[in-house]
Amino acid sequence: MDQGAGVPVDPPIWDIIELLYFAYRDFVGDPDSVLATFGFGRAHHRVLHFVTRNPGLKVAELLDILRITKQSLARVLKQLVDEGFIEQREGETDRRQRRLFATPKGEALALRLATQQTRRIRRALAELGPEGHAQARRFLVGMINAGGRDEALHFVDQVTGVPRRR
Amino acid sequence: MDQGAGVPVDPPIWDIIELLYFAYRDFVGDPDSVLATFGFGRAHHRVLHFVTRNPGLKVAELLDILRITKQSLARVLKQLVDEGFIEQREGETDRRQRRLFATPKGEALALRLATQQTRRIRRALAELGPEGHAQARRFLVGMINAGGRDEALHFVDQVTGVPRRR
DNA sequence: CATTTATGTCAGCCATGTTGACATATTTCG
């Protein structure tokens, strides 16, 4: 069975490593051209996405999700606010906070980008069975750091971010 | 059944969109600390990875995989060559080419990084059934641009890159 | 021999990450 010495105990899973690279590259590449028409980059997309999905998000929470510094965030957030994609409101109980909300314009852009990416995802899931979505989801969840998994899932499953009527 | 007007025809698949972000973030984050001890970044990792997996790769081919410019590649490649992780040999038939090879030192680093990432992948696949690997693979392949899929698979399935005995 | 090809290199710019220091308003605690 086993070939004995000389055979690595856990050989790298090269195909998944490389496919993750190719898949992610194309996935995040989808929105680029649309973003470019607004003078935005991927950093703007990430901010807009998480704010849209989590209306009322605190700046500190956003920093925690993105794992960047407040100085990095400030640059792109300022542009998104200046150009009317995101607005900031004082926290109701704690007036030091600036809760973040996507404007209708911001929500529209976020939805447009997500729809584009969803086409790709739908196509990929179509090649799996009926359990495809659940399987892909379980795989991706398993790839997240065990420590941050609950926090990530809390975000993912939070439905308040579905475009609200106002 | 259908709720009629007002319901989006293809709602964004938010969970997969976000889980891809979190999963990829942690996945590529694994090697960071090791890379940092060599003064390398993720760009070095990508180059070293594909060269290790594809001994004798031409510069033009590498540029094609990474989709960056030769000027960007030059910066990191030069460091990898200078520090003995990659070596360049004249093409046997076409002496203009600089075929790229990982040195034993380079292979060792690539293997170390891949092994680290593989632990994460193995953990994730373990949560799926026996078909987990095949399913994850099919999902990721489906996420790649239809056009470049064959080329990507050609690379992924090429076995010459498995650490050769010399 | 002229042209094309494979690669390298110089110079400068841009996007997005970092650290460190400091400012402001507000809340909380002794």
Add this chain to the structure above:
DNA sequence: CGAAATATGTCAACATGGCTGACATAAATG
């Protein structure tokens, strides 16, 4: 109440890794 902690903003400088444009060299090819 007043001191300390907290949430956020901002200035300045720097690092990484993308980009474009221009030009150089050697080798292959027609």
